[in-house]
Amino acid sequence: MSWWFLLSFLLLLSDAVNRNNFKTCDQSGFCKRLRSMEQNKSGYYADPDTVVQLNSSSVSFTVKHEVEKYEHSVVLRVLKDNTVRLSAQEKDPVRPRYSPVDSFGDAPLQDQSCTLSKSAQTATVSFSSNKLVLTYNPLRMDVYAGEELVASVNARGLFHVETQLLKPSLMSRVGQKLSDLGSQALSLGSKFIKSFKSEPSKVEGQEEGDKPEEEKNEEDDMGISAEELAKMDWEESFNSHHDSNPRGPRAISLDVTFVGFDKLYGLPEHADTLALKGTGNTDPYRLYNLDVFEYELDNPMALYGAIPYVHALSAKRSVGMMWLNAAETWVDINYSNEKSIVGRVLSSILSSDEVSRVDTHFMSESGLLDLFLFLGPSPKDVTKQYSNVFGPSYLPPMFAISYHQCRWNYNDQKDVLGVDANFDKYDIPMDVIWLDIEHTNGKRYFSWDGRKFPDSKAMLSALADKGRNMVTIIDPHIKVDKNWDLYTAGRDHVSCGIYVKNKDGGNFEGHCWPGTSSWVDYTSPCARQWWAEQFAYDKYQGSSPTLFTWNDMNEPSVFNGPEVSMPKDNLHAENWEHRDVHNIYGYYMHRATRDGQLYRSQNTARPFVLSRAFFVGSHRIGPIWTGDNHASWEHLRMSIPMLLSLNIAGYPFVGADVGGFFGNPPTELLVRWYQVGVLQPFLRAHAHIDTRRREPWLFGDENTALIRDALILRYQLLPYIYTQFYKASVDNSPIMRPLWYDHPEDTSLYTNQVEFQLGDSLLSSPVLESNEKSHVVVLPGPQVWYDYHSYTKYSPGTMHISVKMSSIPLYIKGGSIVVTKMRVRRSSQLMESDPYTLIVALSTQGDAKGEAYIDDGKTFEYKNNKFSHQLLNFSNNKLSCRRAADSGQYDSPAVERIVILGLNSPVSASLNGSPLVSTFDKTKSSVTIKKPNVVLSGEWDIDFS
Numbered sequence: 002m003s004w005w006f007l008l009s010f011l012l013l014l015s016d017a018v019n020r021n022n023f024k025t026c027d028q029s030g031f032c033k034r035l036r037s038m039e040q041n042k043s044g045y046y047a048d049p050d051t052v053v054q055l056n057s058s059s060v061s062f063t064v065k066h067e068v069e070k071y072e073h074s075v076v077l078r079v080l081k082d083n084t085v086r087l088s089a090q091e092k093d094p095v096r097p098r099y100s101p102v103d104s105f106g107d108a109p110l111q112d113q114s115c116t117l118s119k120s121a122q123t124a125t126v127s128f129s130s131n132k133l134v135l136t137y138n139p140l141r142m143d144v145y146a147g148e149e150l151v152a153s154v155n156a157r158g159l160f161h162v163e164t165q166l167l168k169p170s171l172m173s174r175v176g177q178k179l180s181d182l183g184s185q186a187l188s189l190g191s192k193f194i195k196s197f198k199s200e201p202s203k204v205e206g207q208e209e210g211d212k213p214e215e216e217k218n219e220e221d222d223m224g225i226s227a228e229e230l231a232k233m234d235w236e237e238s239f240n241s242h243h244d245s246n247p248r249g250p251r252a253i254s255l256d257v258t259f260v261g262f263d264k265l266y267g268l269p270e271h272a273d274t275l276a277l278k279g280t281g282n283t284d285p286y287r288l289y290n291l292d293v294f295e296y297e298l299d300n301p302m303a304l305y306g307a308i309p310y311v312h313a314l315s316a317k318r319s320v321g322m323m324w325l326n327a328a329e330t331w332v333d334i335n336y337s338n339e340k341s342i343v344g345r346v347l348s349s350i351l352s353s354d355e356v357s358r359v360d361t362h363f364m365s366e367s368g369l370l371d372l373f374l375f376l377g378p379s380p381k382d383v384t385k386q387y388s389n390v391f392g393p394s395y396l397p398p399m400f401a402i403s404y405h406q407c408r409w410n411y412n413d414q415k416d417v418l419g420v421d422a423n424f425d426k427y428d429i430p431m432d433v434i435w436l437d438i439e440h441t442n443g444k445r446y447f448s449w450d451g452r453k454f455p456d457s458k459a460m461l462s463a464l465a466d467k468g469r470n471m472v473t474i475i476d477p478h479i480k481v482d483k484n485w486d487l488y489t490a491g492r493d494h495v496s497c498g499i500y501v502k503n504k505d506g507g508n509f510e511g512h513c514w515p516g517t518s519s520w521v522d523y524t525s526p527c528a529r530q531w532w533a534e535q536f537a538y539d540k541y542q543g544s545s546p547t548l549f550t551w552n553d554m555n556e557p558s559v560f561n562g563p564e565v566s567m568p569k570d571n572l573h574a575e576n577w578e579h580r581d582v583h584n585i586y587g588y589y590m591h592r593a594t595r596d597g598q599l600y601r602s603q604n605t606a607r608p609f610v611l612s613r614a615f616f617v618g619s620h621r622i623g624p625i626w627t628g629d630n631h632a633s634w635e636h637l638r639m640s641i642p643m644l645l646s647l648n649i650a651g652y653p654f655v656g657a658d659v660g661g662f663f664g665n666p667p668t669e670l671l672v673r674w675y676q677v678g679v680l681q682p683f684l685r686a687h688a689h690i691d692t693r694r695r696e697p698w699l700f701g702d703e704n705t706a707l708i709r710d711a712l713i714l715r716y717q718l719l720p721y722i723y724t725q726f727y728k729a730s731v732d733n734s735p736i737m738r739p740l741w742y743d744h745p746e747d748t749s750l751y752t753n754q755v756e757f758q759l760g761d762s763l764l765s766s767p768v769l770e771s772n773e774k775s776h777v778v779v780l781p782g783p784q785v786w787y788d789y790h791s792y793t794k795y796s797p798g799t800m801h802i803s804v805k806m807s808s809i810p811l812y813i814k815g816g817s818i819v820v821t822k823m824r825v826r827r828s829s830q831l832m833e834s835d836p837y838t839l840i841v842a843l844s845t846q847g848d849a850k851g852e853a854y855i856d857d858g859k860t861f862e863y864k865n866n867k868f869s870h871q872l873l874n875f876s877n878n879k880l881s882c883r884r885a886a887d888s889g890q891y892d893s894p895a896v897e898r899i900v901i902l903g904l905n906s907p908v909s910a911s912l913n914g915s916p917l918v919s920t921f922d923k924t925k926s927s928v929t930i931k932k933p934n935v936v937l938s939g940e941w942d943i944d945f946s
Contacts, residue, residue, distance in 0.1 A: 106392020468830030587614020632661030656683025818851025
């Protein structure tokens with residue numbers, strides 16, 4: 002073991018995150034520069050003579066600067082369903098800017114027609130009942146929904162593009178431009194000379210193999226002020242690491258003000274409050290995928306993933322905004338209701354002296370300026386508009402939404418089979434067992450330790466006999482070992498470079514779990530194809546169709562790298578620097594691994610790949626989790642706003658490690674964590690290698706029973722939860738949602754981050770405090786709610802209930818029909834043929850509706866119309882089941898029980914005129930019908946009188 006690897010490992014085992022390993026804004030050159038900009042002094046303006054309508058949906062214009070000669074082409078495109086895209090780039094750039102085009106959904110963007118009108122001072126782009134008003138000088142764009150101003154772009158004049166320059170031209174001009182800067186000029190000039198690299202980049206539309214277009218030589222007059230040059234950081238150092246930044250500063254900046262809004266949400270991933278905080282007295286929120294060990298709570302530090310998306314909320318409307326950029330990004334936020342803060346810029350168009358407003362300032366180190374505004378008006382409308390552009394979530398296999406048992410590490414094959422057997426012994430359902438890095442042969446992925454796992458296929462077969470699966474970890478770093486076929490195959494690949502390159506063009510080598518390693522360049526389509534092929538059964542020896550994958554450390558984590566990551570001047574496919582693609586690297590690994598599972602099954606079986614790093618578009622691939630949390634009540638509570646933020650930002654399939662990854666949870670905390678986790682989208686228990694074993698049966702019979710009951714609840718709800726995943730696969734609806742999402746008119750819910758809804762119909766109010774006996778529940782109006790367990794009806798409002806260790810406060814919204822299965826077996830697969838129970842929770846008007854989605858839970862046969870989508874409706878004393886218009890054909894099990902809540906007297910029931918046996922429970926105001934002789938995939942009516 003090398004000293005570097007040992008040192009890195011010991012650093013990871015420290016008590017908590019070492020903040021000195023990670024930059025602040027002041028230590029990030031571009032953030033410090035852009036954050037220090039003065040408002041309304043950027044000098045940019047739109048040339049009115051260049052404003053033209055390109056086609057029925059697009060308008061373009063040129064942005065110029067009062068001092069700099071460089072011009073910027075701006076295109077405003079109106080998209081389907083009240084969505085606006087604003088993109089800008091330099092005219093005739095020295096080199097292209099990176100755009101993460103693979104973040105978009107599979108369907109092409111659809112346009113919406115617009116019209117252009119111009120005046121002496123402004124241009125107006127009208128679409129539907131909305132409009133965007135471009136003010137020429139100073140540059141500003143005001144977005145109206147109807148007649149209401151909802152967003153103002155560049156109202157504070159913080160738009161800025163650091164012009165890309167070539168160092169040879171700078172060398173020829175440095176003496177003249179910086180002659181009055183003294184020693185500073187000498188220092189800056191030497192940096193120009195020392196760090197210059199002029200490397201070609203592939204340009205848009207260039208075919209593979211074409212010679213890249215030569216980069217242009219700058220004219221003698223750079224058109225940029227000496228003061229501006231002096232501010233630029235052509236090279237940076239942080240701790241012991243040096244960033245040569247050979248292509249120079251090229252950061253971008255823009256402010257967007259959301260007018261009339263109370264709160265802002267999104268910007269995952271951060272361990273912070275659900276409603277984003279103002280950053281006036283802190284660092285901005287940072288988006289830079291990092292391996293942060295045992296992360297701190299309540300701060301804007303970057304974590305494992307990045308979605309630069311915000312959702313602005315008021316009682317009247319919602320607006321969403323995506324800043325589509327894969328480079329390091331910082332975001333400042335300021336809340337205000339004082340019109341004077343914006344100054345005279347917005348004063349003339351605001352209708353009152355005081356208006357709530359959220360100012361944002363987005364700053365990225367490189368990349369294209371590409372902005373999307375989703376105009377709502379409701380949160381659900383914003384979600385649909387987001388889905389139109391970036392696609393809906395993927396539909397996972399049924400086992401993926403069931404219970405996963407994991408730790409670092411199960412010791413060997415005997416240990417795995419013993420854990421599996423104990424789940425049966427203690428009558429606890431479980432679908433997946435996971436193996437961490439110790440299962441491999443010396444941290445060589447796609448391999449097994451033959452001593453610990455002598456017959457992996459037999460182990461996988463034993464699990465599969467019970468309907469269970471296995472997940473093994475595969476990380477992006479490949480051990481440098483000239484005697485290992487996988488490493489040498491990547492090193493010697495003739496069609497493309499498989500590994501990420503260092504700044505000098507050689508294969509980058511760093512340190513991670515195996516020691517010295519190379520990193521696969523997943524940004525390369527060729528490398529992704531190579532990676533996918535490694536999942537073939539003849540290459541991944543000992544694998545099987547029931548073995549799935551966990552991608553960890555893919556931020557990427559490099560133990561001896563800057564900020565425990567990869568140098569920014571590393572090089573990727575098409576000559577992009579790592580700084581350009583950093584935040585999308587994990588997305589591409591996630592995607593390549595997903596493709597590998599599709600490759601091995603010849604596109605017949607649905608994949609399952611968990612990733613730690615993520616970016617815009619990762620939601621279409623598979624789930625993520627919140628990383629290395631801690632066994633504490635604080636981390637349990639923080640898991641809720643973290644997961645809610647991800648759902649609001651378009652990522653429904655998310656979870657947090659049950660019990661906490663680090664530390665040993667007290668028994669009470671572990672039980673409560675299970676009770677919370679079973680109602681979150683992704684459910685996995687996980688623990689660090691240094692923690693005590695914590696399988697559910699190790700804490701005494703009473704606590705085993707409590708954990709069993711929590712997991713049984715999850716399995717009972719699988720039909721309902723699976724239907725929520727189907728909805729997310731259609732329009733990306735959040736599965737775990739804040740209370741305000743369905744009740745935006747209630748501003749008292751805007752800061753509630755301890756309760757959440759699971760889909761449309763269920764509300765969880767979890768117990769999150771130690772020794773809690775009295776619990777506060779908030780039930781939003783106007784509908785009534787029913788206790789899921791007791792069927793007790795409650796009016797909307799705030800109430801106090803008594804809780805004990807067995808309490809899992811869960812409520813059904815009045816007007817809902819929840820589809821369940823009450824016969825719980827050892828795995829979800831073994832429940833496939835079991836009958837359903839329908840819970841009909843009547844509204845105050847005496848009606849209810851619900852949905853059920855049914856398919857085989859494994860394959861893509863649903864794309865061949867082999868699925869059933871059923872609509873359930875109770876009204877006018879009749880319960881009906883009908884196939885939805887989009888439904889295919891798939892035969893489901895029978896309905897064995899129907900429970901109707903909210904009835905105050907007995908009723909009789911009949912099917913096609915034949916009476917059914919019904920039982921009235923006066924204490925629960927409910928009627929139960931057993932064996933109604935209907936199947937869920939059929940069409941039928943049950944009459945009540």
